[in-house]
Amino acid sequence: MLKKKIAMLGAFAVGKTSLVQQYVNSIFSEKYQTTIGVKIDQKVVNLNETEITLMLWDLYGDDDFMKMKPAYLIGSSGYLLVADGTRAETIDVALTLHEMASEVTKNAPFIFLINKSDLKETWEIEPETINHLKSKGWHVMITSAKDNNLVEEAFTLLTQMILAKQ
Amino acid sequence: MAQHTINNMIREFSEPVIKYILHEIPPYVGLVVLQADQDAKIKNWYGPLDKYFDSLPVENNDIEEYAPFLVGMLPPLVNPMVISHIQVKANTYAEIHILADEYNQNWIFIIDQTRQVEIIHPIIQLFNEEKLGGITDKKQSSSQGTLSALYLLDYMSFEKMSDGYKLLGNTPTWFEEINGKLHFSAKNIDLTETFPFLEVFHYEAEEIWNAPHDGKFVSGLWEENKKNDEKIYLQALALRHIKRNYLLIKPLNDQSDINDGFIQKARDQKLTLDQLASTEKKLKQLLSFKDQFVSIISHDLRSPIGAVIGLANLLLSDTLLLSKMNITQLELLSDIKNEMLRLLDYNDKLFQWSNLELGNFRITRKSILPEHIASYVEKMQAAKLRDKNITFIKEIDPDFTLNADETLLGNALNNLVGNAVKFTPSGGTIALTFIKNRSGSYILVKDNGMGMDDETRNYLFSGFTRKTTVGTFGEKGTGLGLGIVKKIIDAHDFSIKVESETGQGSTFIIKIID
Numbered sequence A: 001m002l003k004k005k006i007a008m009l010g011a012f013a014v015g016k017t018s019l020v021q022q023y024v025n026s027i028f029s030e031k032y033q034t035t036i037g038v039k040i041d042q043k044v045v046n047l048n049e050t051e052i053t054l055m056l057w058d059l060y061g062d063d064d065f066m067k068m069k070p071a072y073l074i075g076s077s078g079y080l081l082v083a084d085g086t087r088a089e090t091i092d093v094a095l096t097l098h099e100m101a102s103e104v105t106k107n108a109p110f111i112f113l114i115n116k117s118d119l120k121e122t123w124e125i126e127p128e129t130i131n132h133l134k135s136k137g138w139h140v141m142i143t144s145a146k147d148n149n150l151v152e153e154a155f156t157l158l159t160q161m162i163l164a165k166q
Numbered sequence B: 001m002a003q004h005t006i007n008n009m010i011r012e013f014s015e016p017v018i019k020y021i022l023h024e025i026p027p028y029v030g031l032v033v034l035q036a037d038q039d040a041k042i043k044n045w046y047g048p049l050d051k052y053f054d055s056l057p058v059e060n061n062d063i064e065e066y067a068p069f070l071v072g073m074l075p076p077l078v079n080p081m082v083i084s085h086i087q088v089k090a091n092t093y094a095e096i097h098i099l100a101d102e103y104n105q106n107w108i109f110i111i112d113q114t115r116q117v118e119i120i121h122p123i124i125q126l127f128n129e130e131k132l133g134g135i136t137d138k139k140q141s142s143s144q145g146t147l148s149a150l151y152l153l154d155y156m157s158f159e160k161m162s163d164g165y166k167l168l169g170n171t172p173t174w175f176e177e178i179n180g181k182l183h184f185s186a187k188n189i190d191l192t193e194t195f196p197f198l199e200v201f202h203y204e205a206e207e208i209w210n211a212p213h214d215g216k217f218v219s220g221l222w223e224e225n226k227k228n229d230e231k232i233y234l235q236a237l238a239l240r241h242i243k244r245n246y247l248l249i250k251p252l253n254d255q256s257d258i259n260d261g262f263i264q265k266a267r268d269q270k271l272t273l274d275q276l277a278s279t280e281k282k283l284k285q286l287l288s289f290k291d292q293f294v295s296i297i298s299h300d301l302r303s304p305i306g307a308v309i310g311l312a313n314l315l316l317s318d319t320l321l322l323s324k325m326n327i328t329q330l331e332l333l334s335d336i337k338n339e340m341l342r343l344l345d346y347n348d349k350l351f352q353w354s355n356l357e358l359g360n361f362r363i364t365r366k367s368i369l370p371e372h373i374a375s376y377v378e379k380m381q382a383a384k385l386r387d388k389n390i391t392f393i394k395e396i397d398p399d400f401t402l403n404a405d406e407t408l409l410g411n412a413l414n415n416l417v418g419n420a421v422k423f424t425p426s427g428g429t430i431a432l433t434f435i436k437n438r439s440g441s442y443i444l445v446k447d448n449g450m451g452m453d454d455e456t457r458n459y460l461f462s463g464f465t466r467k468t469t470v471g472t473f474g475e476k477g478t479g480l481g482l483g484i485v486k487k488i489i490d491a492h493d494f495s496i497k498v499e500s501e502t503g504q505g506s507t508f509i510i511k512i513i514d
């Protein structure tokens, strides 16, 4: 059976774990429990009559407290860069991680997710920033792990991109 | 100086110490920190000390006495100094970091390594057996035998073969708890099917496994779910020993170590700080919006108010009209004019205030003549001074020099003198003094009026105030004037204070800093 590794990358507390949990187990928790190390979840999907097992690598966030090891990205067929729409600085963290990831994965497909779209009042990211990301030809999606908004779509699109690249 | 919990640590340490902890100390251990001064006297301690010590330390006692394993270690020969696998107590091993900070304080970090030593110990044992010259066959089996028994200590042990892994001994109980299954391909085990994490670990472990000498490499943590929905953290250890390769997997069973880890706390705290910072930013934006709003409105109100005053003036100068009015009507008309003048003044001050708040003013300092500014103030207040028959005294030290924004400082002094006029009874005296003495240059605005109580003095410069004091002629204030004065003085980096007592008059003192 086809197996694909997908890495979740982004600053801490942007919602990587929540996105995976929403996608795999359809659950969301308000409580923040920082990920230490790596948690790998699996999800079997059917796309274009192919059965694929997605290996979702939920990695700890990259910050002053812990640095991401490039080795964790080896073998990834694609990755989701996650930022938090209510914390503008998480965009920069995602961009830095993208540099590392595109090198290690030899330009594997990725999608830029700006998560927590349900938090309108504290939203910090300007439309110009999003347009700027899109202008690089990147896929940008505004998601909410809490409201289950565009979560499945994001994983499906990434899987399609991975299959198309084969 | 009680024992501090890890929770409080981060708040209390200096930045370099926090940085050291965050970058150099693994996040999942119950960290103990001892602080000693340059004479190696104990100053402070943090974390679960009972892990390593039988009693609590006593402040100012010798640290070497409390922690014998530190004898001769302070101050560190190299900074920081790290020593691994120190036996701190029977059956307890630790890694010790000694860091001297820029204040010559010695920081000792103690990290539990008992589990690691437990793994390494049988290997060292084997190593020594080999050196003692055992029989080759026996050696092999004894090496595997020891590793095989490790499952009793919760380890899963494998020998790495060219095409997979061979399980040594049995599987430990936790493997059952996480629903683990071993996948065989041909006669060996494909471990990455069970632990996909090992895929990346292999890249790092291969270095050890292909090395010409013995060695070990420890992986990062990964998380697995237990059947009961709890989680478990696992860690792998790659070993090369006498040309054979092994892989051990151990659980970090001390959950409390992980949950108490300050990574979680540090991140929680960082999140809160980030939220505070962004709230502050938004508040500032709102405030600036408010000031802009006030600025625009007060600017636009100026002309209609001016028009009403003009109209009132027109009516008041119409003798024919005035002759037809009775006394009450006349009083009403002049009240309208006075109220409108007051409104205009209030409005002007609001305008100034909001622009000061917005930072819409630039200080242009130049050398100005005190005489000049004093005369300006006198001229501005001339009518009111005359009305209340107040004597205005200007005293100017010939040595007095002043570098300031003439318009803004003139405005501030005008506000202060205007205020003094308000609170000084008829026939009183107001002095505007520019003095220079050994302790500096000062501008004083002194009156012999009503003075003020402590409470009034305290809120005086706070910007807006609801409480405005009525002057000696019943003059009403705007509550804005002194706020503006304070802004202007601050913008110059000068300082202002007031000395006053009820009934004794007030003196405002501006200290000039050149």
Ligand SMILES: Nc1nc2c(ncn2[C@@H]2O[C@H](COP(=O)(O)OP(=O)(O)O)[C@@H](O)[C@H]2O)c(=O)[nH]1
Pocket (backbone or CB within 6 Å): A010, A011, A012, A013, A014, A015, A016, A017, A018, A019, A029, A030, A031, A032, A033, A034, A035, A061, A115, A116, A117, A118, A119, A143, A144, A145, A146, A147
């Ligand atoms: N409102 C809202 N909160 C979210 C969303 N996704 C995650 N969170 C919260 O953000 C915090 C961090 O989420 P987590 O998934 O642990 O982030 P990670 O560190 O990137 O794995 C948790 O308190 C979540 O409940 C979302 O879409 N909307």
Ligand SMILES: [Mg+2]
Pocket (backbone or CB within 6 Å): A013, A016, A017, A018, A033, A034, A035, A058, A059, A060, A061
């Ligand atoms: Mg996480």
